[in-house]
Amino acid sequence: MGSVASQTNSLCQNCAAIRFCLPVGLSKSDLTSLGCMISRRHQLQRGEYLLQRGAPFKNFFAVQQGSLKSYTVNTEGREQIWGFYFLGELLGFEGIDPGEYPYTVCALENSVICEIPYGNLLNIAAEIPELQKQLLKLISQRCVVDHFVSRNNTAQQRLACFFLGLSQRFNRHGLNPNEFHISISRQDIANYLGLTVETVSRLLGRFKEDALLVAHGKTIKIDDFDQLKAVAGI
Amino acid sequence: MGSVASQTNSLCQNCAAIRFCLPVGLSKSDLTSLGCMISRRHQLQRGEYLLQRGAPFKNFFAVQQGSLKSYTVNTEGREQIWGFYFLGELLGFEGIDPGEYPYTVCALENSVICEIPYGNLLNIAAEIPELQKQLLKLISQRCVVDHFVSRNNTAQQRLACFFLGLSQRFNRHGLNPNEFHISISRQDIANYLGLTVETVSRLLGRFKEDALLVAHGKTIKIDDFDQLKAVAGI
DNA sequence: CGGTTGGTTGACAGCTGTCAAGTCCTGTGG
DNA sequence: CCACAGGACTTGACAGCTGTCAACCAACCG
Numbered sequence: 001m002g003s004v005a006s007q008t009n010s011l012c013q014n015c016a017a018i019r020f021c022l023p024v025g026l027s028k029s030d031l032t033s034l035g036c037m038i039s040r041r042h043q044l045q046r047g048e049y050l051l052q053r054g055a056p057f058k059n060f061f062a063v064q065q066g067s068l069k070s071y072t073v074n075t076e077g078r079e080q081i082w083g084f085y086f087l088g089e090l091l092g093f094e095g096i097d098p099g100e101y102p103y104t105v106c107a108l109e110n111s112v113i114c115e116i117p118y119g120n121l122l123n124i125a126a127e128i129p130e131l132q133k134q135l136l137k138l139i140s141q142r143c144v145v146d147h148f149v150s151r152n153n154t155a156q157q158r159l160a161c162f163f164l165g166l167s168q169r170f171n172r173h174g175l176n177p178n179e180f181h182i183s184i185s186r187q188d189i190a191n192y193l194g195l196t197v198e199t200v201s202r203l204l205g206r207f208k209e210d211a212l213l214v215a216h217g218k219t220i221k222i223d224d225f226d227q228l229k230a231v232a233g234i
Numbered sequence: 235m236g237s238v239a240s241q242t243n244s245l246c247q248n249c250a251a252i253r254f255c256l257p258v259g260l261s262k263s264d265l266t267s268l269g270c271m272i273s274r275r276h277q278l279q280r281g282e283y284l285l286q287r288g289a290p291f292k293n294f295f296a297v298q299q300g301s302l303k304s305y306t307v308n309t310e311g312r313e314q315i316w317g318f319y320f321l322g323e324l325l326g327f328e329g330i331d332p333g334e335y336p337y338t339v340c341a342l343e344n345s346v347i348c349e350i351p352y353g354n355l356l357n358i359a360a361e362i363p364e365l366q367k368q369l370l371k372l373i374s375q376r377c378v379v380d381h382f383v384s385r386n387n388t389a390q391q392r393l394a395c396f397f398l399g400l401s402q403r404f405n406r407h408g409l410n411p412n413e414f415h416i417s418i419s420r421q422d423i424a425n426y427l428g429l430t431v432e433t434v435s436r437l438l439g440r441f442k443e444d445a446l447l448v449a450h451g452k453t454i455k456i457d458d459f460d461q462l463k464a465v466a467g468i
Numbered sequence: 469c470g471g472t473t474g475g476t477t478g479a480c481a482g483c484t485g486t487c488a489a490g491t492c493c494t495g496t497g498g
Numbered sequence: 499c500c501a502c503a504g505g506a507c508t509t510g511a512c513a514g515c516t517g518t519c520a521a522c523c524a525a526c527c528g
Contacts (some may be wrong), residue, residue, distance in 0.1 A: 013431050057253060059442075062331065074384075074386075074468060075464070075468060076467055078386065078467075079302070080384045080386045082381055091368070093373075093374050093377070094374055094377050094378050094381070095374070096370055096373075096374035096375075097371045097372075097374040097375040097378065098378065102378055102381075122366060122367065122370075124268075125360075125366070126359075126360045126363060126366060127360075129356065129360060132356060132360060132366075133318050133356065136330055136356075136373075137330050137331050138331075138362070139330075139370075139373060139377075140327050140328055140329070140331040141330075141331040142377075142480090143327070143373075143376075143377055143380075144328050144331065144332065144336055146377075146380070146381070147336075148327070149385070150308075150314045150428065150448070151383070151385050151392075151426075151427060151428025152308075152312065152314045152425065152428045153428075154483080154484095155483075155484065158385075178325045185506070185507090186506070186507060186508095187506080187507095191386065191411050192267055192385075193385060194384065194385025194386045195484080196323035196388075196484075196485055196508095197506090197508090198484085198485075198486085198487095198508080198509085199483090199484060199485075199508075200507095201507060201509080202484095202505095202508080202509080203509050204508095205508080205509085208485080215505095217493080229311070233308045233309050233310055233312075234309060269479085348506090388515080388516095389515075389516065419474070419475090420474075420476095421474080421475090421477060429516080429517090430516075430517055430518080431474090431475075431476090432475095432476080432478095432516085432517075432518085433515090433516060433517075434475095435475060435476050435477080436477080436516095438476095439476080439477085451475095454492085
């Protein structure tokens with residue numbers, strides 16, 4: 001797990017996520033204060049860990065580049081994925097109450113992650129109303145994201161919901177909502193949705209047949225949004 | 235939907251949830267400030283609505299008595315339950331980002347709910363560090379609660395997880411973790427877990443046979459915690 | 469007492485998981 | 499550039515869990 005000593009005062013100003021991460025609505029001086037909050041930036045290779053389940057809660061993290069997944073392992077040794085994290089998204093706050101992180105987090109691709117000490121963030125958020133608002137907004141957003149796929153849905157509905165949710169998130173980030181690249185394996189998709197790889201694979205085949213979307217490797221191209229929504233049941 | 239004009243200055247001081255709701259760690263004067271935040275208290279009969287999906291986000295809510303469920307209805311007319319809310323638990327923050335509540339909330343039994351205008355709460359939280367901390371802690375708690383049951387689990391694992399989670403929450407509230415009363419119907423349990431009533435009913439029968447727990451109507455009595463955890467796979 | 473709602477139990481079908489084999493992709497090393 | 503190895507992904511056969519449909523029982527209430 002690498003890290004870089006950096007000129008923290010410009011960390012946020014030059015970030016690609018400035019329009020939707022924590023800095024939304026901040027003045028230039030407030031932005032500098034926030035940048036100074038960032039205690040370090042983790043540079044992770046694919047498969048490297050940002051944190052381990054049970055580690056004492058100290059920091060929030062924000063994705064500056066790349067993507068991550070969080071997961072736990074149950075007694076049977078099965079991985080259970082909580083969520084995926086993309087550019088500008090926050091993670092770690094589920095550790096506040098228990099005082100330790102409830103999940104392990106690892107990089108899906110080469111990634112850069114900002115580490116923000118929680119205590120400092122609280123202090124500065126109390127002084128900058130816009131930051132406080134945005135902090136809560138991002139947490140709220142995350143809660144909705146993780147409810148987007150319901151346990152009630154059939155396999156087909158879940159998978160459709162999953163892609164619609166991704167599309168929505170990427171769109172928010174200024175990316176193309178119709179075609180995007182994810183570093184998530186079929187296994188991880190299946191796991192996140194509570195399905196098996198085989199089921200996911202079969203459904204992707206069916207989605208392609210029905211001209212809903214094409215998953216070519218890690219590239220997703222949504223061909224028929226309305227139909228996909230219909231299939232998703234939303 | 236009824237409401238009571240009230241002496242807001244003492245609202246929090248006499249509440250049964252004072253030790254785990256928002257007031258944790260507050261001085262008496264801070265407590266009064268918080269109490270004054272409460273714009274009204276909703277008194278709901280069973281089945282009455284606190285809010286409807288799509289209503290503009292304005293307030294947080296805290297459960298002062300009773301219990302609630304939040305849910306959406308999909309295009310097929312199927313109810314999809316997001317969560318249940320008990321004494322001292324917060325709800326509504328999922329509306330922050332979208333600017334509207336993403337779910338309908340209705341009372342599972344006769345309940346009393348504190349309404350806390352979001353803007354005011356932010357202002358006061360910025361001034362009272364303990365309140366800010368507790369606010370985030372409660373939100374964090376909720377995020378973990380709703381991840382307690384994984385989509386990966388089998389029906390049996392989900393149901394076991396569900397009761398373990400309830401037990402943990404009630405324990406936190408100073409109630410008996412081994413035997414408790416819930417106002418949740420079998421249908422709502424099934425729905426929350428992504429199962430059918432029939433499956434839940436059958437599993438409850440099996441749990442009883444295996445001496446794990448007895449569900450007599452709405453009363454849950456956990457007989458063998460370790461075994462139940464083993465079944466839950468946690 | 470009867471009607472209604474909620475809960476339980478049974479029979480059966482179908483979706484999805486399991487197991488297995490085969491194919492594609494990617495990175496590595498010659 | 500090619501060959502190869504290993505993993506990721508796809509496809510098929512089959513079984514079993516869970517959903518669906520139906521009937522029945524229990525509790526509650528007018």
